[in-house]
Amino acid sequence: MEALCARILERHRDSVRVQKPHVAVANLVRIIDATLTLSNKQGFHATSLRDLAEASGLSMGGLYSYFDNKTMLLSMILGEVSTTVSEVLCAAPDEVMANPFNHLRWLIEAHIRLTEAMQPWFVFAYMEAKAFPSVERRKAVDSEAATEEVFATVLRRGVETGAFRAIDVDLTASLIKPLLQDWYVKRSKYRRRNISLDAYLTGVIAFVEAGLRPVPASL
Template identity: 35%
Template sequence: MEAFRAAWPFEGEAFWQTVFEMHKDKMQIKNPRVAIVNLEKIFTATFSLTTEKGFQAMSLRDLSSEAQISMGGLYSYIGSKEDLASVIEGVLRACIDKVVAGLNRANLEPVDFLRTLIFSEIYMVEVLRPWYQFCFMEVKGLPRSQQQQTLELELRFEKSLIEVFEKGAASGVFSCTNPQLLASQVTAQLEQWHLKQWKFKLRGVTNDDYAQFIFDNLMRCLR
């Protein structure tokens, strides 16, 4: 986990700088020093209010009060709740893409790639838990176009799994007759961990325990 945190700056000032760079063209505030402080306030408040009352029930006035930013100041960063949801989905999508692209550049063998992908997915969601939970718990309350974008996040990860299954099968390392179905099964197991982690923690299961369990089961399916 610590190695993942060191490799991928998905926390702290560096992360909020990335959020600013991704969306600065849509904001009125162009000073990064000012913007990154307030972006952190806005999104932290959004996740807090969403947990408390749900995104649908949250108003921008609620957000202004929770973030301690005036309504005028808030509109300098976001134009609507839909804009806010779009940014959250976009940030999570960009983080997933960065991790997968990094693994592809490493040119790992299929078994090593698969293990690293599983562990990285669990670590990434642990670090970005509020962003993940927003996308997958609030999806029903989003406009249809944003619902589709959020659902595509799941398909992006499945695509990476399918590709490594097929690559391993082509090289004779894996035996897999239905990579699409296997990828869907793995995704469902990971979502169970992310969305109902309390149940596993009651049993003393750690991130590493669960990641290793998923990987070991996968290897049994692929051989």
């Protein structure tokens, strides 16, 4: 959480009015943690700044030192989720990218492990999306489309090189996305079934690959 909030501070340095970085980051941790916790209980739209002040232990004036309104706070959180996803998915090693199957496996694992590490952030972005103001909702839609395009690019290359069977690339990328989301959205379901993160990863990768392998030519 601290590293993520340090990145938020770096991106919003001009608008955050607290000068000492260690103080600013520590308070952002309290603010973001309170926001994610309260939103999970009662929804972001129903959460007031007074609720946030009480839950974070900061005064109303203290909150306004970091953002002018809830929309700006929302933008901070969504921006960090979107930026982190983009950075992680674009960091595949060259040797992994050389093989479409390996690259696709790497992307699936990287995305699901990221959502495991940032689960409250991703749940917030997913569950609150319908209530976002129009600009933030557009950003969320664009972020999801960008993630799908990362997968579509690998799928397209796999089809072109013959590694994957002929498929509708964009449709397949959009069908993979819910498999990535299910782990953090329906965590309790998998916990009840004693399905671990590694087991879920193995299952998703096997399921996706089964639909991509070329059909052997008839003898």
